[in-house]
Amino acid sequence: MTDPLVTVAPGEHASARRGRRPRWRRDRPPAGTSRSAGYFFVALYVAMLACLGVAPTVYAISLALRTPDGLSFANFVNSYHLPQFIPAFKHVLLFEAIWLVSQSVLVVGLALTVHNLARRVSATFRFIFYLPGAMAGAASVVIWLFMFTPTTSPFAFILHALHYTLLANTVTPNNLPVLFAIMAFWTGAGGWIVVMHGALNNVPTELIEAAEIDGSNVLQTALRIKLPLIRKWIVYMLVLSFAAGTQLFVEPQILGIATGGEVPPQWSPNQLAYYLAFQLDRFNEAAAISVDLLVFGLLVAVVIVWRGKLFEVQ
Amino acid sequence: MKANPHANIKWVIYNGNENGTGVLQSKFALWNRIGWPSDAPDVMFDSQNYDAVQLGTAPYNDLLNLKNYVPASVLKNYAGDSMSACTTPSGEIVCLRNDTAADVLWVNQGLYTQFFGKAPVPTTWGGIVADGLTIKKSHPGYIVGDIGDEFDDDFIYWGNGCPLDRVVGPNTVEIDPTNPACTKIDSLLDNSGLEGNAITTTYVFAAGGFPAAKVVMMVGPLWYGTAVFENGEKAPHGVPDGTMAAYPPPLSVLGQPITGALGGGLWLVSSHSSQPAAAAAFAEYMSTSPNIQNVHVDAGLPDYAPDQASYVAAFGSVFAEPATTGKAWETAASEVWDGWGPTPWSTDAAWASTVVPGVTSTPPSTLGKEINSFALALANDARLAGWTVQSSSKCINSFGGSGC
Numbered sequence: 001m002t003d004p005l006v007t008v009a010p011g012e013h014a015s016a017r018r019g020r021r022p023r024w025r026r027d028r029p030p031a032g033t034s035r036s037a038g039y040f041f042v043a044l045y046v047a048m049l050a051c052l053g054v055a056p057t058v059y060a061i062s063l064a065l066r067t068p069d070g071l072s073f074a075n076f077v078n079s080y081h082l083p084q085f086i087p088a089f090k091h092v093l094l095f096e097a098i099w100l101v102s103q104s105v106l107v108v109g110l111a112l113t114v115h116n117l118a119r120r121v122s123a124t125f126r127f128i129f130y131l132p133g134a135m136a137g138a139a140s141v142v143i144w145l146f147m148f149t150p151t152t153s154p155f156a157f158i159l160h161a162l163h164y165t166l167l168a169n170t171v172t173p174n175n176l177p178v179l180f181a182i183m184a185f186w187t188g189a190g191g192w193i194v195v196m197h198g199a200l201n202n203v204p205t206e207l208i209e210a211a212e213i214d215g216s217n218v219l220q221t222a223l224r225i226k227l228p229l230i231r232k233w234i235v236y237m238l239v240l241s242f243a244a245g246t247q248l249f250v251e252p253q254i255l256g257i258a259t260g261g262e263v264p265p266q267w268s269p270n271q272l273a274y275y276l277a278f279q280l281d282r283f284n285e286a287a288a289i290s291v292d293l294l295v296f297g298l299l300v301a302v303v304i305v306w307r308g309k310l311f312e313v314q
Numbered sequence: 315m316k317a318n319p320h321a322n323i324k325w326v327i328y329n330g331n332e333n334g335t336g337v338l339q340s341k342f343a344l345w346n347r348i349g350w351p352s353d354a355p356d357v358m359f360d361s362q363n364y365d366a367v368q369l370g371t372a373p374y375n376d377l378l379n380l381k382n383y384v385p386a387s388v389l390k391n392y393a394g395d396s397m398s399a400c401t402t403p404s405g406e407i408v409c410l411r412n413d414t415a416a417d418v419l420w421v422n423q424g425l426y427t428q429f430f431g432k433a434p435v436p437t438t439w440g441g442i443v444a445d446g447l448t449i450k451k452s453h454p455g456y457i458v459g460d461i462g463d464e465f466d467d468d469f470i471y472w473g474n475g476c477p478l479d480r481v482v483g484p485n486t487v488e489i490d491p492t493n494p495a496c497t498k499i500d501s502l503l504d505n506s507g508l509e510g511n512a513i514t515t516t517y518v519f520a521a522g523g524f525p526a527a528k529v530v531m532m533v534g535p536l537w538y539g540t541a542v543f544e545n546g547e548k549a550p551h552g553v554p555d556g557t558m559a560a561y562p563p564p565l566s567v568l569g570q571p572i573t574g575a576l577g578g579g580l581w582l583v584s585s586h587s588s589q590p591a592a593a594a595a596f597a598e599y600m601s602t603s604p605n606i607q608n609v610h611v612d613a614g615l616p617d618y619a620p621d622q623a624s625y626v627a628a629f630g631s632v633f634a635e636p637a638t639t640g641k642a643w644e645t646a647a648s649e650v651w652d653g654w655g656p657t658p659w660s661t662d663a664a665w666a667s668t669v670v671p672g673v674t675s676t677p678p679s680t681l682g683k684e685i686n687s688f689a690l691a692l693a694n695d696a697r698l699a700g701w702t703v704q705s706s707s708k709c710i711n712s713f714g715g716s717g718c
Contacts, residue, residue: 083694083714151522163676166462166517172671257335260464261663262670264691266698278340280658280699281373283347 057294063287075288079276084266085289091177092268096245099181100238107189108234111196112222126197130190137187137250144183144251145258171259176267180251188244192237199233200226235308242304243297249274269293323589323596325357338365338582342376350586356593358582359412359600366400366580368658370408377408378583383594384410388602393619394648399656400580403484408582410601413614415535415577416646417469418560420543422553423634425530429453435531435561439474439502442531442564446512449530454511457529461503461681462515462674464666465576467688469533470681472574472654474499474566478689479661480653486702487657489710491689497682498567504680515674518542523551535576536560536643537614539633559635560642563649572651578614615643622647659695664688690715 067074079085110129114122132140146152149167150159164170171179203226211221249270256263265279266272269289277286328337338360345354360366370377381389389397389407393414400409419442421435429449436442446458460466471478476496480488490496503509518524518538526543527550534542539560545552563573581597583590600606607616609628616625626640633639655661668687672679686709693703693710705711709718 083697086714149521151520165676166520166674168462168517168666168670168674169676172675173667256663259666261660261666262464264667265663275698278343279336281339281343281346283343 060287060290060294063284064291066284075284076292079285079288079292082272082285084264084272085269088266088269088272092246092248095177095180095184095248096242098177099184099245100241102181103185103189103192103241104234104238106185107192107196107237108227108230110189111193111200112226114193115197115200115226116218116222122197126190126194129193132186133188133190135187138254140183140187141251141254144179144186145255148179167259168262171255171262173263176252176263179255180248183251184245184248188241192241195237196230196233199230203229231308235304238308239301239304242300246270246293246297323357323593324353324355325359325596326355327359328361335362338362338369339374342369342374345586346374346376350584352588354584354586356584356587356589357597357600358584359579360582361577361579362660363399363575363578363580364656364658364660366409366582367402367656369582370406371402371404376585378585378587378590378594379406379408380410380583380594380597381405381407383591384598388598388618391602391619393617393622393644394650395652396575396578396617396647396650398652403481409580410597411617412579412581412601413607414575414617414647414650415537415614416575416643416650417473417533417563417573418536418642418646419531419563420529420534420538421531421559421561422529422543422557423559424557425456429456429530437562437564439499439564439567442533443502443506443508445531446506446508450508450512453530455528457512457514457525458508458531459503459513460516460518460532460534461509461513462670463517463519464670465662467661467665467669468535468574468576468654470499470503470574471496472651473533473563473572475568475570475572475651475653477653478692479655479657481655481657482704485700486704487696488704489689489693489696490705490707491685491710492705492707495566495568496685500680500682500685502567504682509673509680510678515678523547525550526552533563536646537577539639544632556631556634559633560639560646562642562645570651571649573646573649574654575650578617615647617647619644619647657696657701658699659692661692664691664695667691686718687715690718 064075065071065073114125114129117125135143145167147155148159148170150156150164150170153159159170162169207225207229208221211225216224247270248268252263252267252271253265253274256265256267266275270293273286273289273293276282276289338358345351366377368374370379384407392411393416396411396414397407400407400411402408419435426435429452430445436445442458449456449458461470467478470476474495476499477488477490477493478496482488503513506513509515514525516524518534519542524542526545526547529543532538539558543553543558544555566572581601583593583597587593602616602618602621604621604624607618607621607625609625616622622644626636626643629636629640665688668691669681669684672684672687673681686707689705689707689710693705696703703710709715711717
């Protein structure tokens, strides 16, 4: 049984730049296609990766290492000592914790549920789940601005129950990680449900039938049979989502402008880098923070992939 | 145009508010790296008041020193100390003020006479609070002030001489919340019992509308007259023309005749312009000419003092008591305290992220409780920008606010 081609997830958080690239896995080319077509597409991909992925990264690293006294790590040290640096990383880590846990549980749960439905019903639900992710990041933020304002929100009853009468109340600093987790979930979950559904389709039906013959009910089948077999996909989702989450930018930036600065312009590390570069004209320290984010995302990805055994063939 | 027929000046109006959107900074930062394009504007109108000094000094250095182009006699005719927003630490003048947005005491003349008869309008913050107590008791629902907006630091702290944004040297700022000017206004307002009722926490630009018809008096910039009160909306969100009058702003809590300001625009001339003399002349014309600085063209009191008299004379019946209002505008324009900025960060944004959530929550916090977090946010912005912070507050001087 061949594993299908791995595709990049649709509905990816539109404000994120890519973290790790997925690697192509193929056993053999489909019958009827020549190898050169494959090389051609890969070559295109490599060209774009070089120009739009590798080159900017190299430029950022060179900017980060450049100081008036030659190459050194001074920019990294200086940016670390800025008063907003640690709080920004704390904010984003808290956001990631809330978001990744809730997203994993809900996406896998919904995917398993949807997988059990009849085909057309399942397809309809997958489409509905996917729709929010089709909106570009900035557009979805504007929608959430309405949702968070008690005077215009369809969920006003929830906001009023929390004693929020103004947008300023909803967007208080302590609420921000939860708010961004909600927004990120809303845009990203649909696409991941589609991906998980695809992964679930690869679970051999013989296994499921055998389990049912052995007396397993739906819940047990889901948890004991299907879930372990899609573990790699969950790990894949975690890696990409984590990388995207560390780069959180559009949501706090737009929310900040809409609330007149209530979300500080240096709330997330990416915002801090942007502020350093485009408000204070200090591109080198901004590049240092970008490289910090890159290294951080890579490290976490390596750990997750290694522990999650992503590239082992079963 | 007639004086400079061959000049082809490109001028652009940029958006801007005091909350740090940084449009010009990002453009200039990019242009400084890749080279200024030939179609970059020569003259820019900008309403982010702290932009000029930031963009005219290192690392930007992108603004023309207008001292070499505009006669000194013109430069000294701007109201009061308002040109401090245009003066770099080394004495260069890098912008011309277009209009002033000084804070005055807006009074609904009809309501005031109805509630207080012939009593004179308050001249101190204590007087405003006293009137507020009367109103809270006898006429609940009416308003004497607002602390729910992100720019209220401009009235409350700037207008009282509280040093939270005071430039004391090159790249050095004093941020001292323990100063008596700060503590006195905080305790006056917090202990008044008016916060949340007669001193409302509703935004003046709230989505649901601001109850302008309930305002008996309010300290606010002079453009509030037509933008917040007589704004063309029907009661209770607006009042008709001829209802509001402006009175001189209250003395500071330490008795000084100073006031704050909110807004006003700046004319900036790029130092990369290929025709600096013409560009500077254009900026000077826009800022000082009575053809431009008149009521039908521009909505704010000219900062150029010689133009102010004809501007206020043209009020007509827009405001109640036009003579008093005009005089109050001119007085306020000359009283704007020069101890607030210009610094390359937005004090309003810091206020919005620290004080506004506190005072608008249920139950509301008080200004006295929030001032340390406000000052700390300002200190962090200052240190991020590479400035040194002077303070006698333990909270501000500790790293990460551990002493707060």
